[in-house]
Amino acid sequence: MTLAEQLDAGTGTTRPPRRRARRKSTALSLPDRIVLLLMVGIPAVVHIALVWVPTIGSIVLSFSEWDGIGGLSDIKWIGTKNYVDVFTAYPRFWPAVAHNLIWLVFLIVIPTAFGLLMAVLLDRKMRFSSIYQSILYLPVVLSLALVGFIWQLMYEPDKGLVNNLIGQVGHINWLGDSSINLYAVLVAAAWRHTGYVMLLFLAGLKALDPALKEAASLDGANSWQTFWRVTFPVLKPINIIVLVVTVIEALRAYDIVFIINRGRNGLELLSILITDNIIGESSRIGYGSAIAVVLLVISLGFIITYLVQVFRKEERS
Amino acid sequence: MSADTLASRLVTAPAPSITRPGNRLNATRVALHTFLVLTCLVWLAPLLWAVFASFRTYQDTATNGYFSWPRELTFTNFTTAWTQADLPHYFLNTLVITLPAVAITLFFSSMVAFVVSRFSFKFNLTLLMVFTAGNLLPQQVIAVPLYRIYLLTPLPSWLSDSGYLLDSQFGLVLIHVAFQTGFCTFVLTNYMKTIPKELSEAARVDGAGVLRQYWQVILPLCRPALAALATLEFTWIYNDFLWAIVLIQTGDKMPITSALNNLSGQYFTDNNLVAAGSLLAALPTLVVFFALQRQFVSGLTLGSAKG
Numbered sequence: 133m134t135l136a137e138q139l140d141a142g143t144g145t146t147r148p149p150r151r152r153a154r155r156k157s158t159a160l161s162l163p164d165r166i167v168l169l170l171m172v173g174i175p176a177v178v179h180i181a182l183v184w185v186p187t188i189g190s191i192v193l194s195f196s197e198w199d200g201i202g203g204l205s206d207i208k209w210i211g212t213k214n215y216v217d218v219f220t221a222y223p224r225f226w227p228a229v230a231h232n233l234i235w236l237v238f239l240i241v242i243p244t245a246f247g248l249l250m251a252v253l254l255d256r257k258m259r260f261s262s263i264y265q266s267i268l269y270l271p272v273v274l275s276l277a278l279v280g281f282i283w284q285l286m287y288e289p290d291k292g293l294v295n296n297l298i299g300q301v302g303h304i305n306w307l308g309d310s311s312i313n314l315y316a317v318l319v320a321a322a323w324r325h326t327g328y329v330m331l332l333f334l335a336g337l338k339a340l341d342p343a344l345k346e347a348a349s350l351d352g353a354n355s356w357q358t359f360w361r362v363t364f365p366v367l368k369p370i371n372i373i374v375l376v377v378t379v380i381e382a383l384r385a386y387d388i389v390f391i392i393n394r395g396r397n398g399l400e401l402l403s404i405l406i407t408d409n410i411i412g413e414s415s416r417i418g419y420g421s422a423i424a425v426v427l428l429v430i431s432l433g434f435i436i437t438y439l440v441q442v443f444r445k446e447e448r449s
Numbered sequence: 450m451s452a453d454t455l456a457s458r459l460v461t462a463p464a465p466s467i468t469r470p471g472n473r474l475n476a477t478r479v480a481l482h483t484f485l486v487l488t489c490l491v492w493l494a495p496l497l498w499a500v501f502a503s504f505r506t507y508q509d510t511a512t513n514g515y516f517s518w519p520r521e522l523t524f525t526n527f528t529t530a531w532t533q534a535d536l537p538h539y540f541l542n543t544l545v546i547t548l549p550a551v552a553i554t555l556f557f558s559s560m561v562a563f564v565v566s567r568f569s570f571k572f573n574l575t576l577l578m579v580f581t582a583g584n585l586l587p588q589q590v591i592a593v594p595l596y597r598i599y600l601l602t603p604l605p606s607w608l609s610d611s612g613y614l615l616d617s618q619f620g621l622v623l624i625h626v627a628f629q630t631g632f633c634t635f636v637l638t639n640y641m642k643t644i645p646k647e648l649s650e651a652a653r654v655d656g657a658g659v660l661r662q663y664w665q666v667i668l669p670l671c672r673p674a675l676a677a678l679a680t681l682e683f684t685w686i687y688n689d690f691l692w693a694i695v696l697i698q699t700g701d702k703m704p705i706t707s708a709l710n711n712l713s714g715q716y717f718t719d720n721n722l723v724a725a726g727s728l729l730a731a732l733p734t735l736v737v738f739f740a741l742q743r744q745f746v747s748g749l750t751l752g753s754a755k756g
Contacts, residue, residue, distance in 0.1 A: 160659075161658075163658070164658055164659040167658070167659045167660055168564050168568065168659055171560040171561065171563065171564050171659075171663070172560070172561055172564045172565070172576065174557070174560075175557035175558065175560060175561050175630050175634075176561070176576060176579075176580075178557070178623070178626060178627050178630070179579070179580060179583055179627050179630050179631060180579070180583075181627070182591075182595065182598075182623065182624055182627035182628075183583040183586065183591060183627050183628060183631070184579065184583060185594070185598075186590075186591035186592075186593075186594035186595045186598065187586065187590060187591050187594075189591075189593070189594030189597075189598075190590055190591065190593055190594055193593060193594060200597065200600075250488070253481065253484075253485065254485075258478075258481075258482075259482075260482070260485075263489075264485050264488075264489055266742065267489040267492055267493060268488070268489065268492055269746070269749075270492070270493075270496070270735075270738065271492070271495075271496075272749070273684050273688075273731075273734040273735060273737070273738040273745070274688070274731055274734065275687075275688030275689070275690060275706050275734075276688075276690070277688070277690040277706050277707070277709070277710065278688075278706065278709075278727055278730060278731050281709065281713070281723060281726075281727040282495045282496065282498075282499050282724075282727055283495060284723075285495075285498055285499055285502055285720055285723070285724055286494075286495050286498055288720065291510065291720060293494065293495075293498045320495075323492070323495065328749065331746060331749050331750060332749070332750065335750035376585070380585055380587070383587045384587045384588065384589070386588075386589065386690070386691055387690040387691065390690070390694070390710075391710055402589070403587065403589040406589045406590075406592055406593065407589065407592060407691075407694070407695055409593075410592065410593050410596050410695070411596070411694075411695060417593060417597070420592075420593045421593045421594075424589060424590045424591075424592070424593055425590075427587055427589060427590050428586070428587075428590045431585070431586060431587050431590070434585075435582050435585045435586070436582075438585070439578055439581065439582060442581070443574060443577070443578060
């Protein structure tokens, strides 16, 4: 996005006439046209066939009852019954929605605030800054599944570091107690996510014109005021990116709870319920699809907001 | 934007004297570094704890507990995990999936980005939006139909011994390519837009066809972006867990990250072994991180394009 902006800023004024001139002289030969078509076509077909066709498929199948046995002709169409069932009679659904929301809020508040704090602290010339940075974003390279394994060692009731440090050996079952395990897992997820957020903010801060801050301090602003009135508003594009990355991450969360207890006993998530209904013992395709559509609707809201934000400028040009 | 005017106002102002680090209040510096060191220690604790556990023997921790001074440190857990759980086999699986997936993803997305950024067609923006939005979907949204599609698509036996896309490593490569092309296309399109149009025009005047413009003019110039994306995509695809769990049924074919989940119940009876296995599985991405840190980081912030 920053690249696009720079580009627009750099060439925006000279672009239209040049484009018109080129269009006149442009006469692509037939072989070139075919090559271009293939270059776009093949990747587009793969992407659409494996991402968007299944998306539509989820919506269609959500109105059906199908155990997956037999051909497509065995699909029974039952209207909105799956949705009614999911909303009213599926005991794991509302807890999963609640957990997804908690996940979302926790991830937006904690890693964002802490990542921003660390970025601001580390965005100055000081010794060891790059070492601190590396350590903080080290967990970003680990998969959420491995984060699950590693934090299981931390949370072990008897042998884990956490209980040993706070003197509660054997007393607190962090991952087994359904009233606290969600938050225990969220700490682990935040451990990995904070580094990414910090990095995004650091990139944004580095791109800032240092003169901005100097000007503010000349005008008599203290560093708190400078940050909230000058730096933070200028970071707006980064803030949106962080928000979207975080939302997507929260809605996708799966690996870590699957590793810990397959998403049961306090760790239900929408993503878990979907796969439970296709690869579990009972294959309930329509049911799983209805939950997938709920997830789709939630995420589309954010995706569309993001697309509008990113592509509005290009459409204008 | 008010910020811009503020900045331009300052360009003419005399540069304020920059305070050198040494001149600042020492106490603040010390407090800052103390805070940062403590944070880093907390940050490293889970990894260090895993390393600590992985070097200790089962007897040692069983009798003295984990929170104790170790009697001896050994590599036994690593060698046991390596051989008992057949880790080389799963590493190979991961390699067979990850390398083609990264290569094809970059190839595909660079082609699309080339066309979208160098030529003005009506569908450019729509296509870019389709790719970008597709990449942002939670994978679970498409999991149900994808599973059925994979189950119904036959493959020749040299590509899949199951005879279908389901339960084949080729199928995993395919879905990674389909999904990740969205992200890479978006990043590469933005990158290619910064390359002056005159370059390809000059090439065209010299008689270069579309393919030559792509392969010999634009692609070499995109090397930094491609390197960053390769590092990032390697990490992401290597770390995939969901697709392998959903689309692979034979445990033998799983990539290492997902295999570890199966193995942890089957072979790893004690935590020290789980720790060793996890660290071994994390090793390739950690090596990539330390060796190619700059590419990785620039990839992530190119990712601010995704974002």
